[in-house]
Amino acid sequence: GQQVMQIPQYQHVQEGEDFTTYCNSSTTLSNIQWYKQRPGGHPVFLIQLVKSGEVKKQKRLTFQFGEAKKNSSLHITATQTTDVGTYFCAGATAGTYKYIFGTGTRLKVLA
Amino acid sequence: EAGVVQSPRYKIIEKKQPVAFWCNPISGHNTLYWYLQNLGQGPELLIRYENEEAVDDSQLPKDRFSAERLKGVDSTLKIQPAELGDSAVYLCASSPPRLAGISVGELFFGPGTRLTVL
Numbered sequence: 225g226q227q228v229m230q231i232p233q234y235q236h237v238q239e240g241e242d243f244t245t246y247c248n249s250s251t252t253l254s255n256i257q258w259y260k261q262r263p264g265g266h267p268v269f270l271i272q273l274v275k276s277g278e279v280k281k282q283k284r285l286t287f288q289f290g291e292a293k294k295n296s297s298l299h300i301t302a303t304q305t306t307d308v309g310t311y312f313c314a315g316a317t318a319g320t321y322k323y324i325f326g327t328g329t330r331l332k333v334l335a
Numbered sequence: 336e337a338g339v340v341q342s343p344r345y346k347i348i349e350k351k352q353p354v355a356f357w358c359n360p361i362s363g364h365n366t367l368y369w370y371l372q373n374l375g376q377g378p379e380l381l382i383r384y385e386n387e388e389a390v391d392d393s394q395l396p397k398d399r400f401s402a403e404r405l406k407g408v409d410s411t412l413k414i415q416p417a418e419l420g421d422s423a424v425y426l427c428a429s430s431p432p433r434l435a436g437i438s439v440g441e442l443f444f445g446p447g448t449r450l451t452v453l
Contacts, residue, residue, distance in 0.1 A: 266426060266446055266447055314442075321383070323442065325377035326377055330375075
């Protein structure tokens with residue numbers, strides 16, 4: 225079945241450093257969503273990407289969808305302590321809204 | 336606007352006992368998901384409803400898990416009998432109809448029910 229992997233599993237950065245997490249799907253996706261889960265909380269929607277090669281920005285966050293629609297990345301510029309949490313990608317294949325979540329990247333930001 | 340409501344928030348039971356979780360989605364959200372999340376892992380889809388119809392339950396262990404969404408609003412997930420390996424957080428999420436310019440079908444998650452099976 226469809227699998228979605230993320231790397232790295234963990235990332236510790238100093239405040240102000242950049243951070244990137246990569247998401248890879250075993251199958252071609254129709255769209256991909258990104259979520260953030262704070263410690264002890266539940267996943268919260270960040271953004272959705274639909275088009276091949278699409279790039280979207282939200283303040284310090286930059287999201288990319290690969291040309292083949294099988295991979296995606298999230299880049300955070302100049303991390304802040306408020307960025308702490310686990311970032312998940314979730315992909316759906318064409319014709320479904322069955323979102324399969326990735327393994328997640330846990331980000332810790334050291335002040 | 337109220338979010339997705341789940342109850343109970345915590346449940347501790349002994350193995351072989353039954354347990355049920357309840358979810359009330361955001362008003363107007365026709366799609367409802369049940370996910371299971373183990374510590375340090377991503378949510379795993381158990382079942383997805385479109386209104387009252389279960390459109391994807393391929394990952395629901397049907398020998399012990401059951402779910403229903405009567406009237407296409409709130410939903411119940413049941414485990415009978417529970418096993419030690421069922422200890423996890425059970426997340427309910429709902430999604431609004433996908434309308435251009437209004438919604439992309441993002442998932443809104445509830446706080447989850449943390450189940451501990453002893």
